[in-house]
Each structure stands twice: as structure tokens, then as C-alpha cells.
Amino acid sequence: SQQGEEDPQALSIQEGENATMNCSYKTSINNLQWYRQNSGRGLVHLILIRSNEREKHSGRLRVTLDTSKKSSSLLITASRAADTASYFCATDKGANSKLTFGKGITLSVRP
Amino acid sequence: KAGVTQTPRYLIKTRGQQVTLSCSPISGHRSVSWYQQTPGQGLQFLFEYFSETQRNKGNFPGRFSGRQFSNSRSEMNVSTLELGDSALYLCASSSPPGHSYEQYFGPGTRLTVT
Numbered sequence: 160s161q162q163g164e165e166d167p168q169a170l171s172i173q174e175g176e177n178a179t180m181n182c183s184y185k186t187s188i189n190n191l192q193w194y195r196q197n198s199g200r201g202l203v204h205l206i207l208i209r210s211n212e213r214e215k216h217s218g219r220l221r222v223t224l225d226t227s228k229k230s231s232s233l234l235i236t237a238s239r240a241a242d243t244a245s246y247f248c249a250t251d252k253g254a255n256s257k258l259t260f261g262k263g264i265t266l267s268v269r270p
Numbered sequence: 271k272a273g274v275t276q277t278p279r280y281l282i283k284t285r286g287q288q289v290t291l292s293c294s295p296i297s298g299h300r301s302v303s304w305y306q307q308t309p310g311q312g313l314q315f316l317f318e319y320f321s322e323t324q325r326n327k328g329n330f331p332g333r334f335s336g337r338q339f340s341n342s343r344s345e346m347n348v349s350t351l352e353l354g355d356s357a358l359y360l361c362a363s364s365s366p367p368g369h370s371y372e373q374y375f376g377p378g379t380r381l382t383v384t
Binding site: 190263 | 315
């Protein structure tokens with residue numbers, strides 16, 4: 160069963176705009192990660208935020224985590240056509256637990 | 271460092287056959303996890319190996335099995351293939367071990383069962 164649920168399921172924006180994607184989960188977590196997947200290839204790790212963190216930045220990425228609402232958001236600023244991909248959130252309950260992925264968000268960035 | 275490699279990249283099998291997929295983790299990574307990705311079910315965890323021992327297992331039937339060798343390379347095997355086993359199979363390695371850390375994914379093996 161999926162732990163994370165992303166929304167929207169699909170997002171289409173113009174190059175240069177910001178993209179915001181949300182992820183909600185059901186049970187308490189240890190960490191939350193965001194991954195990107197280009198067209199049926201392997202996943203690429205974007206950012207990891209721990210349950211005691213509220214916000215994290217990496218380049219054009221900003222991730223927030225609200226454990227009281229069991230939700231996270233991923234913001235990509237100044238999007239580029241190369242950001243077109245599927246984005247997944249994934250949660251774990253500890254180092255020895257499995258990683259549970261959401262169904263993903265398809266982001267299309269129009270040039 | 272070379273990334274995670276998976277072989278073969280594409281595979282076509284017939285129902286009832288068995289298949290073995292291989293994964294070589296990043297050098298120095300001792301934890302390897304396997305995932306199945308389908309359009310309907312998304313990404314689902316199969317199992318994780320660390321130091322040749324299975325540490326975690328997902329909710330898949332016994333037809334799905336795996337193992338890890340002393341050099342950390344891992345194989346997964348699916349016996350008596352069904353049409354529903356058609357999927358992208360991804361492996362990932364990490365260091366330190368465990369899913370609280372960044373996972374490095376291979377390109378996947380696309381399995382088609384006819």
C-alpha cells in the first residue's frame with residue numbers, strides 16, 4: 160500500500176514559473192525524501208528532510224515538512240524544460256524499515 | 271565512482287518461465303534494495319539485502335526471491351512468471367545502509383511477460 164500521496168497528479172507550467180508539489184502520508188515517519196524520475200528510468204535523489212526538520216533548501220529546491228499535518232511540499236523555483244519528469248515522495252520509519260513511495264506527480268515544463 | 275548497474279536492461283519472457291535480474295551497487299555500498307514499478311501499483315518495495323542477509327521484505331508472493339553475494343552484488347529471481355509481473359524492476363544501493371539515507375538507483379530492467 161502507498162504511504163505517500165502526492166498532489167496534484169499532473170502539473171503543467173511554463174518555463175520560468177515555480178512548481179509546487181505536495182505529499183501527504185498516513186503514519187508517523189522518520190524521514191521524507193523526494194526523488195525525480197525521467198521517462199521510465201531510474202530514480203534520482205533530490206532531497207531528504209528528517210522528521211525534526213521543518214524546511215530544507217538545495218539549489219532551486221525547497222522542501223517543507225509539517226509532521227502535525229503529515230504533509231510535505233516540494234517547490235522548484237524558476238523551472239526549466241529539463242525539470243520535466245515524474246516526482247515521488249518516499250517515507251521511512253527508521254533505518255531498518257522499508258521505503259514507501261507515493262504514486263508520483265508528472266511535471267511538464269513548457270519551453 | 272560508477273553508478274548502480276543493472277543487467278539486462280530489457281527482457282522478454284513467456285508466462286511460466288523464470289527470470290534472474292542482476293544488480294551491482296556502487297562500490298562500497300553494502301545495502302541493496304529492489305523495487306517493482308508498474309503504472310497501476312506504482313513503486314513497490316520487494317526486499318532489501320545487507321551483508322548477504324535479507325533485512326526487509328515487501329508484500330510479494332514467494333515467487334519473488336533474491337540474494338546478495340559477498341561482493342554486495344545482488345540478484346532477484348521471479349519464478350513461474352505471470353503477465354502481471356511485467357514491470358520496471360529497479361535496484362538501489364545506499365551507504366550507510368538502510369532507508370533513512372539517500373538511495374542510488376540503477377536504470378532498471380524492463381521485463382515484459384507475454
